[in-house]
Amino acid sequence: MKDSKVAEPKRLEDEGVTPSASQPGKRERTKQANREAILLAAAKVFAELGYGATTVRDIIRQTDLAAGTFYNYFKSKEEVFEALSDQSALRVRPRLRDERVKAQNFEGFIIGSFRTFFEYAESDRDYFNVMRRNTGALRVRMDTPEIVAGFDELEQDIRDGIAQGLLPDVDPSYLTGAMIGVAFEVCDRMLQREPIDVDNAAKFASDLFLGGLRSMTGKS
Amino acid sequence: MKDSKVAEPKRLEDEGVTPSASQPGKRERTKQANREAILLAAAKVFAELGYGATTVRDIIRQTDLAAGTFYNYFKSKEEVFEALSDQSALRVRPRLRDERVKAQNFEGFIIGSFRTFFEYAESDRDYFNVMRRNTGALRVRMDTPEIVAGFDELEQDIRDGIAQGLLPDVDPSYLTGAMIGVAFEVCDRMLQREPIDVDNAAKFASDLFLGGLRSMTGKS
DNA sequence: CTGAATTGTTGACGGGGCGTCAACTTTGGT
DNA sequence: ACCAAAGTTGACGCCCCGTCAACAATTCAG
Numbered sequence: 288m289k290d291s292k293v294a295e296p297k298r299l300e301d302e303g304v305t306p307s308a309s310q311p312g313k314r315e316r317t318k319q320a321n322r323e324a325i326l327l328a329a330a331k332v333f334a335e336l337g338y339g340a341t342t343v344r345d346i347i348r349q350t351d352l353a354a355g356t357f358y359n360y361f362k363s364k365e366e367v368f369e370a371l372s373d374q375s376a377l378r379v380r381p382r383l384r385d386e387r388v389k390a391q392n393f394e395g396f397i398i399g400s401f402r403t404f405f406e407y408a409e410s411d412r413d414y415f416n417v418m419r420r421n422t423g424a425l426r427v428r429m430d431t432p433e434i435v436a437g438f439d440e441l442e443q444d445i446r447d448g449i450a451q452g453l454l455p456d457v458d459p460s461y462l463t464g465a466m467i468g469v470a471f472e473v474c475d476r477m478l479q480r481e482p483i484d485v486d487n488a489a490k491f492a493s494d495l496f497l498g499g500l501r502s503m504t505g506k507s
Numbered sequence: 508m509k510d511s512k513v514a515e516p517k518r519l520e521d522e523g524v525t526p527s528a529s530q531p532g533k534r535e536r537t538k539q540a541n542r543e544a545i546l547l548a549a550a551k552v553f554a555e556l557g558y559g560a561t562t563v564r565d566i567i568r569q570t571d572l573a574a575g576t577f578y579n580y581f582k583s584k585e586e587v588f589e590a591l592s593d594q595s596a597l598r599v600r601p602r603l604r605d606e607r608v609k610a611q612n613f614e615g616f617i618i619g620s621f622r623t624f625f626e627y628a629e630s631d632r633d634y635f636n637v638m639r640r641n642t643g644a645l646r647v648r649m650d651t652p653e654i655v656a657g658f659d660e661l662e663q664d665i666r667d668g669i670a671q672g673l674l675p676d677v678d679p680s681y682l683t684g685a686m687i688g689v690a691f692e693v694c695d696r697m698l699q700r701e702p703i704d705v706d707n708a709a710k711f712a713s714d715l716f717l718g719g720l721r722s723m724t725g726k727s
Numbered sequence: 728c729t730g731a732a733t734t735g736t737t738g739a740c741g742g743g744g745c746g747t748c749a750a751c752t753t754t755g756g757t
Numbered sequence: 758a759c760c761a762a763a764g765t766t767g768a769c770g771c772c773c774c775g776t777c778a779a780c781a782a783t784t785c786a787g
Contacts, residue, residue, distance in 0.1 A: 314754060314763070321764095342744060353766045358746065461711045464696045468688025476684045491681045498722025499715035534734070534783060541735095562773060573737045578775065 322360050324350045326374070329367045334413060338368060338421035369431045375414050376433035379407040380440070387444050393454045397496045401470060402489040408474045409485050415478055438467060455504040469495065542580050544570045546594070549587040554633060558588060558641035589651045595634050596653035599627040600660070607664050613674045617716045621690060622709040628694045629705050639695055658687060675724040689715065
């Protein structure tokens with residue numbers, strides 16, 4: 288059936304145009320692209336239909352992939368949502384870490400942390416809204432690795448701060464919880480306002496915490 | 508047809524043994540019983556399998572009812588969970604309200620609210636644990652009527668407190684969020700400890716808030 | 728008490744999403 | 758050019774869901 292003629296010119300590979308970008312093989316590149324296509328589609332569909340109403344097929348339909356392919360990348364729609372959470376946490380964590388490293392005292396620590404978190408939430412509003420509408424405001428997925436890691440990191444920094452005398456000697460675990468709780472709940476309300484006033488929210492959270500911590504200084 | 512004889516002794520109804528309890532007809536009583544049987548079974552199964560893994564049939568299997576009957580009482584397993592949340596909120600709300608009404612100043616308000624909430628959480632630990640373990644998937648459902656009402660009530664009380672000068676003049680919505688966030692997150696950590704120390708957790712949350720609010724007094 | 732109407736229960740059934748898998752296609756190495 | 762390895766495909770079987778027509782229990786009227 289096949290024409291044995293070899294005259295057919297090797298057609299240039301469509302994707303070979305950017306030589307410097309071709310470091311990884313084509314295999315690896317498609318994998319990357321597919322994964323990102325699924326994540327993108329998922330973010331879109333979650334926002335449209337809500338997490339609960341979305342099916343895996345709804346997501347895959349937004350891509351040019353087949354149903355089965357989805358499962359080469361994620362075990363379930365829940366895992367896609369976790370991956371989106373991971374992405375988000377992955378973006379905000381370095382910023383938070385920088386702020387904390389910069390802090391020379393507990394005021395800077397508190398102010399920097401809240402401000403950075405609120406600023407990020409405002410910039411990644413789409414994701415936060417999906418999260419809010421579909422997970423409720425309280426608590427994020429505790430089985431999302433990057434988020435858990437972020438919480439642990441915060442707690443460790445708080446322990447260090449206490450050890451170094453930057454923070455008053457209070458229960459580190461409770462203090463971490465309190466910061467997280469205030470951050471998420473105030474953030475939630477901030478995002479529902481028009482216009483969104485990051486300054487105001489950050490100031491409120493910082494003032495509350497700074498006053499509270501100051502009053503706790505010296506207590507065991 | 509009708510026998511005119513009146514001599515036949517009215518036989519006691521089987522269920523008529525407790526005359527005072529027979530007010531509602533049998534129909535109404537079975538309905539109540541079925542509903543409670545389902546709620547009880549659901550609480551048990553959720554605790555055993557986790558919310559996500561539980562199916563409606565798992566729940567109904569723990570009762571002597573048929574599958575279809577479930578849907579005479581609840582639309583879905585989600586609605587059963589909401590009903591459990593409602594039950595819980597229904598129990599704690601009056602206690603919180605009492606505490607708040609009793610409060611003569613903002614210190615009493617804060618201390619009473621946190622203490623009562625933590626005490627309740629410890630007493631209803633089974634439900635809170637189910638909620639915690641599945642908060643990823645559900646979180647505290649923001650569409651659970653009793654919970655929403657409880658949040659609204661807290662916010663209204665905070666507004667009143669501010670109007671009366673019992674609380675400093677800060678953003679009431681943010682303050683409500685901060686209290687809720689701290690309450691849930693600190694509660695979460697409290698329940699994971701052994702032994703559970705309600706005093707400690709309540710003291711931490713109260714101190715933090717009291718110090719914070721005191722420092723905010725006089726600020727706009 | 729008796730029959731009819733009303734209300735509640737039952738479990739089988741159709742519908743649909745899920746995750747798998749054998750056949751197929753594409754890639755990369757020789 | 759050929760082959761092994763890796764990835765893709767979509768049809769399939771499974772299970773859960775929510776409904777519904779048939780059935781049972783309760784209530785009501787006479």
